[in-house]
Amino acid sequence: MYALVDCNSFFASCEQVFRPDLRGQPVVVLSNNDGCIVARSKEAKQLGIPDLQPYFKISDQLRQAGVHVFSSNYELYGDLSTRVMDTLKAFSPNIEVYSIDESFLDMSGHALKTLPELGRAMRDTIYRHVRLPVGVGMGATKTLAKLANHIAKKSNKCHYVCVIDRLEQWHKVFAKIPVHHVWGIGSRLSGRLADQRIYSVLDLIQQDPERMKKHYSVNVSRTITELQGIPCYGLDETPEPKKQIISTRSFGVKVFNCLALEQSVSQYASRACEKLRKEQQRVKTMMVFASSSRFDANYYTRSVIVPLSMPTNDSRVICSLARKAVRECIYKSGVPFARAGVGLIELYAESPEQLDAFTARQDERSQELMKLVDHINQTCGRVFIASQGIDPYWKMQRNLKSPAYTTRWPDLPIVKV
DNA sequence: TCTGGGGTCCTAGGACCC
DNA sequence: TCTGGGGTCCTAGGACCC
Numbered sequence: 001m002y003a004l005v006d007c008n009s010f011f012a013s014c015e016q017v018f019r020p021d022l023r024g025q026p027v028v029v030l031s032n033n034d035g036c037i038v039a040r041s042k043e044a045k046q047l048g049i050p051d052l053q054p055y056f057k058i059s060d061q062l063r064q065a066g067v068h069v070f071s072s073n074y075e076l077y078g079d080l081s082t083r084v085m086d087t088l089k090a091f092s093p094n095i096e097v098y099s100i101d102e103s104f105l106d107m108s109g110h111a112l113k114t115l116p117e118l119g120r121a122m123r124d125t126i127y128r129h130v131r132l133p134v135g136v137g138m139g140a141t142k143t144l145a146k147l148a149n150h151i152a153k154k155s156n157k158c159h160y161v162c163v164i165d166r167l168e169q170w171h172k173v174f175a176k177i178p179v180h181h182v183w184g185i186g187s188r189l190s191g192r193l194a195d196q197r198i199y200s201v202l203d204l205i206q207q208d209p210e211r212m213k214k215h216y217s218v219n220v221s222r223t224i225t226e227l228q229g230i231p232c233y234g235l236d237e238t239p240e241p242k243k244q245i246i247s248t249r250s251f252g253v254k255v256f257n258c259l260a261l262e263q264s265v266s267q268y269a270s271r272a273c274e275k276l277r278k279e280q281q282r283v284k285t286m287m288v289f290a291s292s293s294r295f296d297a298n299y300y301t302r303s304v305i306v307p308l309s310m311p312t313n314d315s316r317v318i319c320s321l322a323r324k325a326v327r328e329c330i331y332k333s334g335v336p337f338a339r340a341g342v343g344l345i346e347l348y349a350e351s352p353e354q355l356d357a358f359t360a361r362q363d364e365r366s367q368e369l370m371k372l373v374d375h376i377n378q379t380c381g382r383v384f385i386a387s388q389g390i391d392p393y394w395k396m397q398r399n400l401k402s403p404a405y406t407t408r409w410p411d412l413p414i415v416k417v
Numbered sequence: 418t419c420t421g422g423g424g425t426c427c428t429a430g431g432a433c434c435c
Numbered sequence: 436t437c438t439g440g441g442g443t444c445c446t447a448g449g450a451c452c453c
Contacts (some may be wrong), residue, residue: 031421036419056419072421099453187453217427219451246423295420307424341422397419 001107001138001163002235004145005088005122008133008153009161010101011039014077015070017131018413024188026067030055033250033396034071044160046295066232079406083130091122092238104142105256106235112165119161139164142233143226146183147201167205167229174202184223189216201227241349242279247272248289248341251394255337262323263389269322269342270385273315274377276344277370281363282311285346286318288325293338302330311348314366315373318342319385 007013011029016022026044028037037053047065048059055069062069081100089095094106110118119136126134137149144164150172152162164170180190182201196215198204205227213221222232247268255261265288276283286308291301304325312318322342353361375384403411 013443033419033421035421052421054420059419101453184451188450219427243425246431248422250421293420339421395423 001112001140002142003092003107003119003122003128003136003138004098004102004142004149005105005134005136005145006102006149007038007200008044008135009041009083010081010132011070011072011077012041013132014073014080015068015402016041017080018403019259022068026065027070028062028067029070029072030400031254032072032398034399035250038072046294049339050309059194069400071366071401073402073404075404075407076402080130080132084126084132084134087126088122091118091410094235094237096237097239104235106146107138108342112163113165115165116161117349119163123160126337133160135160137164140229141226141231143223147177147181147227147397150177150181173200173207175200177201179204182223182227184219189220225304239294241281241347242275243347244343244345245272245275245279245283245347246341246343247275248343249341249396250339251337252397253372253394254293255394256334258327258333260389260392260394261337261340263387263392264340264394265290265322265326265342266319266385266387267359267389267392268340269319270315270388272342272344273313273318274374276313277374279347279381280350282313282349282350283318283344283347284311285344286322287343288322288330288341290326290330290337290340291341292336294334296338300335302332304329305345310360310362312362312366313350314362314370315385316366318344319387323387325376 012027015027015029024043025041026047026049027041028044029039030036031038031304034055037049037058039052040049040051044067047067049062049067059069077100078183084101085095085097085103088103088105092105093105096104098104107118109116115138119138122136123134128233135149137145137152139145139148148162148164151164152158152160155162172341177200177367178190179193179198179200180187182204185193193199193204198207204224207224209221209224209228210223226232246359249264251264255264284307286306286339287303288306289301289303292299294413306321306325308317308321326340376383405411405413
């Protein structure tokens with residue numbers, strides 16, 4: 001059996017952890033640059049506030065309804081996520097952290113009838129340790145555990161814990177769940193499935209995987225097999241190294257100036273390099289891109305592939321090539337740039353180092369320097385490349401951000417007795 | 418005025434090989 | 436009148452996830 005444990009309205013719940021006055025209140029969290037609504041507390045959902053709605057379109061409505069609005073605060077969410085996952089590790093040695101707010105656990109070894117109780121214990125312990133509410137779903141496959149989690153949150157009878165054991169007993173429930181709630185079935189597929197009169201989970205579970213493989217894809221056939229209780233996916237406990245690293249942001253204001261655009265890609269390149277070194281990888285091919293707003297009538301977008309002469313993770317090399325790409329291939333006078341980014345798209349592990357007779361290697365001094373820079377930035381200060389600029393005017397808006405309660409000394413909450 | 422930021426995998430088709 | 440067959444690698448585009 002697998003368990004899928006998932007935090008309820010994760011970002012919104014995080015905002016309530018150090019603001020108990022907001023529990024039971026409508027709370028929403030915005031995406032970067034205060035763009036769209038990406039999380040809503042239960043009370044906000046009940047007010048009918050839609051997900052992924054642009055904030056500017058409904059900010060008046062939110063104010064009138066007394067909704068508490070927050071910019072995204074990833075320092076806080078990341079730290080609380082780690083605490084939730086650490087708590088979960090006590091319940092199973094085999095755990096796959098699947099996203100910032102959910103994990104799969106291997107529950108084999110526990111008697112079937114003890115599972116509901118175990119689920120409730122997970123939920124209670126996490127709330128006691130971190131003050132975050134979770135839902136727990138269990139099933140014989142990951143897809144069934146996901147489905148059980150969905151039922152756990154929707155059904156009043158479940159109280160946020162649901163175990164799918166004997167499949168036949170669930171057919172009545174499955175008949176009522178639209179097929180797009182199944183993990184792996186998105187909007188396109190559910191549209192195509194509807195053409196074949198497959199609307200509910202029950203409709204899907206009754207299909208023949210082999211036949212569906214021909215009509216759709218191997219993934220759809222695997223999803224059906226998993227729904228039928230036969231596992232196709234195992235637990236990924238040790239995450240594979242990343243295949244690409246992308247860093248991109250929208251600007252707080254439109255950028256018309258080439259130097260500012262260069263500063264921005266310099267910053268994104270630098271951030272991407274930090275991630276790259278943390279992953280102990282090097283990059284051989286990079287992509288640099290920038291564009292005006294997607295909603296512009298004259299949408300302008302450019303991207304350039306930049307091959308590097310040798311695999312490297314030296315921020316100085318990457319930043320300078322990224323800026324050159326902006327200057328020579330991307331910037332165009334008069335274009336109101338709304339976003340830019342850097343993608344590191346062909347990565348190699350630092351070790352074992354793969355060399356050929358004609359490729360130079362990153363020298364020792366460069367590696368030492370990067371190590372030192374990372375160390376300083378992790379412990380006591382901030383070293384950066386001058387071309388990133390200082391406090392740039394185009395940086396993203398986050399006007400409604402809460403304090404980094406758990407990760408910055410000045411933001412530490414004070415308890416008055 | 419204002420519309421997020423990451424990722425992965427699969428498939429089809431073309432180029433090329435023997 | 437009349438197509439060989441089997442394979443790999445790469446890329447673009449599509450679909451999915453959170």
